[in-house]
Amino acid sequence: MSETTQDTTRKVRVFLVDDHALFRAGVRTELDSITDEVEVVGEAGTVGEAVAGIAAKLPDVVLLDVHMPDGGGAEVLRQMRQTHPAVVFLALSVSDQAEDVITVIRAGARGYVTKTISSQELVRAVCRVAEGDAVFSPRLAGFVLDAFADRPGSAPISDPELDLLTPRERDVLRLLARGYAYKEIASELFISVKTVETHVSSVLRKTQLSNRYELSRWASDRRLV
Amino acid sequence: MGLQIRRDTNALTGPEFNRMHRRRSGRTIAGIAGGLADHLNVDVLWVRLAFAALAAAGGVGVIVYGLLWAFVPQQDADAEVAPISTKERQQAIGLIALGIGVALAGGTLAGSINGWASAALVLAVVGAAIVWREADERRKGERGALVRTLSGIALVVSGVAAFLLQAVGAYDQPQFVIAAVVAVLLGVAAVTVPWWLRLVRDLGDERRKRIRTEERAEIAAHLHDSVLQTLALIQKQAETPREVLRLARGQERQLRTWLYGPTGYSRGDAPPTHASGPATLSEAVEVACGEVEDTFAIKVQQVVVGDCELDEKLTSLVQATREATVNAAKHAGVAEVSVYAEVEPDRVNIFVRDRGKGFDESTVPADRHGLADSIKGRMDRNGGSVRIRTAIGEGTEVHLEMPRSTASSRNAGREAKA
Numbered sequence: 001m002s003e004t005t006q007d008t009t010r011k012v013r014v015f016l017v018d019d020h021a022l023f024r025a026g027v028r029t030e031l032d033s034i035t036d037e038v039e040v041v042g043e044a045g046t047v048g049e050a051v052a053g054i055a056a057k058l059p060d061v062v063l064l065d066v067h068m069p070d071g072g073g074a075e076v077l078r079q080m081r082q083t084h085p086a087v088v089f090l091a092l093s094v095s096d097q098a099e100d101v102i103t104v105i106r107a108g109a110r111g112y113v114t115k116t117i118s119s120q121e122l123v124r125a126v127c128r129v130a131e132g133d134a135v136f137s138p139r140l141a142g143f144v145l146d147a148f149a150d151r152p153g154s155a156p157i158s159d160p161e162l163d164l165l166t167p168r169e170r171d172v173l174r175l176l177a178r179g180y181a182y183k184e185i186a187s188e189l190f191i192s193v194k195t196v197e198t199h200v201s202s203v204l205r206k207t208q209l210s211n212r213y214e215l216s217r218w219a220s221d222r223r224l225v
Numbered sequence: 226m227g228l229q230i231r232r233d234t235n236a237l238t239g240p241e242f243n244r245m246h247r248r249r250s251g252r253t254i255a256g257i258a259g260g261l262a263d264h265l266n267v268d269v270l271w272v273r274l275a276f277a278a279l280a281a282a283g284g285v286g287v288i289v290y291g292l293l294w295a296f297v298p299q300q301d302a303d304a305e306v307a308p309i310s311t312k313e314r315q316q317a318i319g320l321i322a323l324g325i326g327v328a329l330a331g332g333t334l335a336g337s338i339n340g341w342a343s344a345a346l347v348l349a350v351v352g353a354a355i356v357w358r359e360a361d362e363r364r365k366g367e368r369g370a371l372v373r374t375l376s377g378i379a380l381v382v383s384g385v386a387a388f389l390l391q392a393v394g395a396y397d398q399p400q401f402v403i404a405a406v407v408a409v410l411l412g413v414a415a416v417t418v419p420w421w422l423r424l425v426r427d428l429g430d431e432r433r434k435r436i437r438t439e440e441r442a443e444i445a446a447h448l449h450d451s452v453l454q455t456l457a458l459i460q461k462q463a464e465t466p467r468e469v470l471r472l473a474r475g476q477e478r479q480l481r482t483w484l485y486g487p488t489g490y491s492r493g494d495a496p497p498t499h500a501s502g503p504a505t506l507s508e509a510v511e512v513a514c515g516e517v518e519d520t521f522a523i524k525v526q527q528v529v530v531g532d533c534e535l536d537e538k539l540t541s542l543v544q545a546t547r548e549a550t551v552n553a554a555k556h557a558g559v560a561e562v563s564v565y566a567e568v569e570p571d572r573v574n575i576f577v578r579d580r581g582k583g584f585d586e587s588t589v590p591a592d593r594h595g596l597a598d599s600i601k602g603r604m605d606r607n608g609g610s611v612r613i614r615t616a617i618g619e620g621t622e623v624h625l626e627m628p629r630s631t632a633s634s635r636n637a638g639r640e641a642k643a
Contacts, residue, residue: 097485116524138563142528145567149531177528178576178622179563 011036012130015059016043017050017076018092019068023115027063027092030119031126038126050076054087060130064109066093066100077107090129092122098143102215106208111135133197134204141176144207147214162210165203172199246300247293253317254354255294273317277324284328287350294357295418345387352380353415360419378416385412451479471522478515506539506573507532510566513547517562521554524561531568533629538607542573542627545611548599549577549623557581557621572628580620586613600625 014031016024024043031038042057044050047070054062054076062080064073071078073091080087091104091112101112110129113122114137125135136144148165157163165173168189175185182200186193207215245264248256258276262269279286325347355377359370385408389401455476462468503509507529514525533539546564553562557579566575600623604611609627 095485138526138528138565142530142565145530174565174567177530177567178565179526179578 011039012061012127013041013057013059014038014126015041015050015054015057015062017045017054017062017068017073018043018065019045020065021045023065027122031123034119035123038123047071047075047079051079054080054084058084059087061126062087062089063092063126064089064104066091066095066104073104073109074107077104077109081108088129088132090125090135092117096137096139098146101140101143102147102207105140105204106215108208110204112140113137114139132201134200136173136176136200136203138177138179141173144203145170145173145177147207147212148210158211162206163212165206169199169203169206172196173203176200245297247297248300253314253321255290255358256299257290257293257297258317260297260300261293269313270316273320277320277327280324281327281331286324287328291353295422345384347384348387349381349384349412349415352377352382352384355380356416357419360423381412381416385409447483451483452476467522471519474522474524475515475519478518482511504535505532506535506543506566506568509535509540509543510546510564510575513543514550514564517547517550517554521551523554523559525550525564526561527564527566529566529568533568533573536630538609538627538630539573541603541607542575542609542625545600545603545609545625546575546577548603549625552600552623553577553579553581553621556584559620568629570629572626575625575627576622577625578620578622583615583617583619583621585617586615 016027018024018027024045028040028043031040038061041059042053044053047068050062050064062076064076066073068075073089073093077089080089089104089109091101091109092115093100093104093112094115095101096114105112110132111125111134113125113135117125117137128135148163148170171189172185175188180188182193182196185196189196246260248259248263252259258272259269262272265272276286276290279289329344329347356374359374359377389405389408455472459469459472462472503512510527510529514527517523518525535543546566550562550564553559559579559581561579563578564575565578566573601611604625604627607627608630609625612624612626613621614624615621
């Protein structure tokens with residue numbers, strides 16, 4: 001980690017995991033052609049290949065597909081998180097279903113973006129997770145707000161530290177869901193970008209660790225308010 | 226990509242879900258002792274000893290063995306198995322003989338059954354075992370198999386006949402007829418059990434296969450109607466990127482709704498109800514955004530937090546939202562508009578935002594009615610409010626707020642007063 005902070009010009013080493021070779025090739029060309037900030041060091045098409053490849057290449061960031069045979073992205077996360085805590089995972093998927101999004105986030109991904117994301121934004125997201133921040137798409141922000149909402153009939157809160165969002169975190173999430181960039185959120189709330197990042201990371205931690213019923217077992221039917 | 230239909234049963238067939246199977250090769254009779262030993266992770270000798278001991282205890286072991294034979298499925302034909310040694314086989318046969326012998330001796334000594342009758346029963350059981358063993362093999366049209374099956378049946382028949390003669394005695398007594406009928410029925414049942422079981426299993430397989438085929442046909446039909454048509458259109462329109470984008474987005478949205486929507490394919494249980502328009506706010510917002518996407522070939526990123534039933538006021542709110550989105554699409558000059566809706570217990574907030582040109586509200590010509598009438602007027606009439614934040618070059622954000630007046634809250638108020 002110290003290496004990354006010392007040498008800021010160092011390229012972010014990215015590993016692609018997706019069962020569609022065509023999509024991998026597309027992302028690779030995109031990333032290679034538009035920026036010098038990131039470098040694709042390897043790719044894999046199955047869970048087994050991914051586990052072996054990541055262990056061998058030790059990339060900074062893994063771009064992880066959610067839906068794959070043999071357990072998908074969540075399975076890769078499950079096998080790698082304990083043994084390689086320094087590798088950061090960013091989920092990249094066509095699906096923006098709450099179940100999928102929440103599942104990979106809770107399995108340990110630092111962020112979630114959909115495949116329709118523009119190349120520039122993808123690069124920005126990769127760099128951001130590489131620096132240890134979280135990346136929330138507007139959709140994901142909406143899901144998390146939904147899951148942490150206080151509704152009549154919600155399960156009782158067992159750990160307020162993890163099961164509730166602070167008003168500030170809620171504000172940040174709302175603006176994320178409205179499509180604001182970090183800089184815009186910062187000026188809107190009169191706080192620094194660093195503080196926005198802190199809030200988002202804290203929300204990510206709560207999303208991953210909280211035992212809220214809505215998160216651990218995402219209700220497939222949206223509850224009516 | 227990898228759009229998997231999430232009905233796969235991986236969880237059930239995973240390595241940790243360990244089902245008992247009868248051994249296919251390396252078996253002495255039906256591979257049950259071996260299978261049980263594999264399942265319980267003990268030496269096969271102990272299982273055989275247990276069966277022999279149980280058989281000695283009034284024949285319980287034989288019955289248990291028969292039941293396991295009928296209900297435990299056989300190992301896959303291609304499963305790897307270690308061959309068993311001749312010594313083990315001899316040991317097994319010895320134990321079987323010992324078990325049966327002790328059972329017979331015990332029965333005879335205790336006087337519960339006549340020695341000859343029990344010998345006849347053993348004959349019938351051995352015959353049934355031969356028939357079942359042949360049924361396990363599933364070899365059709367082989368001469369040896371037929372001979373073995375027939376000889377098994379013959380053994381059962383003669384066993385039953387001998388039992389009748391010995392146990393019941395004189396055949397001129399009336400109860401002999403009843404006993405004979407019961408015994409023959411039991412014999413037939415014992416011999417045909419494997420075929421009945423196979424019939425039931427095959428029926429289940431066939432049903433599953435049929436369901437899968439129907440599902441495949443449904444998916445194929447849908448893909449043909451929508452995706453293939455769109456792909457054809459895209460190829461025709463390849464020179465106009467804007468049109469291609471519009472088609473691709475529209476198709477993507479349609480496919481998503483079909484796969485994951487509230488009445489979509491993966492929900493399964495509810496039949497699709499297209500006739501009666503959207504019923505909830507989230508659906509209505511989705512439909513409105515989709516229409517704008519289709520008409521103006523832009524991307525509308527929409528997020529809805531919470532949800533509620535649609536009523537008259539909220540329908541107006543959604544219409545105002547649509548109008549605001551159309552404005553953004555027409556005037557902002559951007560490819561993406563964000564729509565965010567949040568349902569709170571007492572009101573609904575919707576934000577429509579773009580990062581486009583922006584405008585100066587005071588310079589909007591008086592003859593432009595879009596903002597004044599369809600947005601402000603609509604919201605005012607229903608008790609809502611509109612706030613607009615914009616500046617030249619900074620983009621525009623329209624904030625629509627509508628208080629909720631759901632029937633339930635009004636009723637609650639009335640009850641409280643009464």
